[in-house]
Amino acid sequence: MSAGASPSSARDALTFAADAGIHCLAVPTPFAVGRVNCYLVDDEPLTLVDTGPNSGKSLDELERALASHGRTIEELGLIVLTHQHMDHVGLLEVLVRRSGAEVAALHLLGPYLADFKTSVAADDDFSHEVMRRHGIPDDMATVLGAVGVAFRAFGSRGRVTQELHEGDELALRDHTFSIMHRPGHSPSDTIFWDADRQILIGGDHLLAHISSNPLIHRPLDPRAPRTRPQALIQYIDSMLATRELPAQVVLGGHGEPIVDHAGLIEERLRLHDRRAEKMLRMLEPEPLTAHEIAVRMWGNVAVTQAYLTLSEVLGHLDLLARDELVREQVDDGVVRFEAVR
Numbered sequence: 001m002s003a004g005a006s007p008s009s010a011r012d013a014l015t016f017a018a019d020a021g022i023h024c025l026a027v028p029t030p031f032a033v034g035r036v037n038c039y040l041v042d043d044e045p046l047t048l049v050d051t052g053p054n055s056g057k058s059l060d061e062l063e064r065a066l067a068s069h070g071r072t073i074e075e076l077g078l079i080v081l082t083h084q085h086m087d088h089v090g091l092l093e094v095l096v097r098r099s100g101a102e103v104a105a106l107h108l109l110g111p112y113l114a115d116f117k118t119s120v121a122a123d124d125d126f127s128h129e130v131m132r133r134h135g136i137p138d139d140m141a142t143v144l145g146a147v148g149v150a151f152r153a154f155g156s157r158g159r160v161t162q163e164l165h166e167g168d169e170l171a172l173r174d175h176t177f178s179i180m181h182r183p184g185h186s187p188s189d190t191i192f193w194d195a196d197r198q199i200l201i202g203g204d205h206l207l208a209h210i211s212s213n214p215l216i217h218r219p220l221d222p223r224a225p226r227t228r229p230q231a232l233i234q235y236i237d238s239m240l241a242t243r244e245l246p247a248q249v250v251l252g253g254h255g256e257p258i259v260d261h262a263g264l265i266e267e268r269l270r271l272h273d274r275r276a277e278k279m280l281r282m283l284e285p286e287p288l289t290a291h292e293i294a295v296r297m298w299g300n301v302a303v304t305q306a307y308l309t310l311s312e313v314l315g316h317l318d319l320l321a322r323d324e325l326v327r328e329q330v331d332d333g334v335v336r337f338e339a340v341r
């Protein structure tokens with residue numbers, strides 16, 4: 001790649017970012033998604049975007065990755081968080097203890113991380129209720145809840161010292177990032193836009209290889225209605241806003257960087273349209289619960305990854321309901337969706 005040219009491959013994109021002082025550090029996780037990408041912004045203060053999960057193996061690898069750039073954990077001056085998931089925030093407390101770094105994150109994350117245990121327990125209660133209401137048998141929901149509890153150890157509490165809001169700027173000596181709140185994958189998704197270099201640090205808002213799942217989360221904003229959030233509708237709005245950014249490179253939270261984010265967003269939108277149509281056809285003969293639809297679409301995966309697939313189905317049903325193509329029937333606390341004729 002010649003200097004100044006637009007990167008056209010994932011490899012060029014990493015070089016483009018590295019030339020701008022932004023280095024990808026891929027840290028292992030115990031989750032199905034594989035490695036998580038943290039980013040070292042070589043600036044003043046020395047900045048790390050996301051931490052990796054709370055495990056000894058991740059800490060070792062993060063340390064080695066920092067060392068390959070001649071840096072140590074103790075030198076970190078600022079830790080920035082893209083969203084609330086454990087693979088992105090789990091080492092926060094350990095890294096802050098060792099470095100004394102400041103922590104910058106979306107304002108909604110402060111209270112969430114301050115009392116992490118209570119927050120995830122409330123998340124688990126919320127998902128249990130969503131599962132029960134949408135047709136996942138109670139014993140299955142209980143087993144899934146227990147798996148969730150086992151994974152909590154990979155998270156961490158932490159103290160946010162600098163709250164970020166939509167429209168704020170995060171200014172380092174040489175980089176200035178505009179802060180944009182892009183909920184969908186999670187309610188706290190925050191993206192960091194370096195307009196000078198046309199580089200976007202996107203967390204899990206947009207990923208190259210996996211359609212970023214709009215998980216149904218408990219709302220973090222205390223003013224939000226207590227009803228189930230419409231995660232896919234939110235996510236589509238967020239993607240439409242991101243499509244407008246003139247980004248050369250989007251650095252994602254997993255996998256390779258993205259060089260054609262507008263094209264990728266178009267592809268995702270088409271995928272969501274096709275899935276919604278497929279679900280509507282499934283509902284034509286008879287009303288079904290969201291879980292029954294998930295089982296018909298993905299078979300056993302709808303059992304092993306029940307919450308993920310349930311979130312996906314509900315997202316598409318929300319799109320259909322918005323267009324008045326389906327409606328809910330509630331019977332004994334369980335929701336079935338029927339096609340509107």
Ligand SMILES: [Zn+2]
Nearest residue numbers: 083085185204
């Ligand atoms: Zn995530």
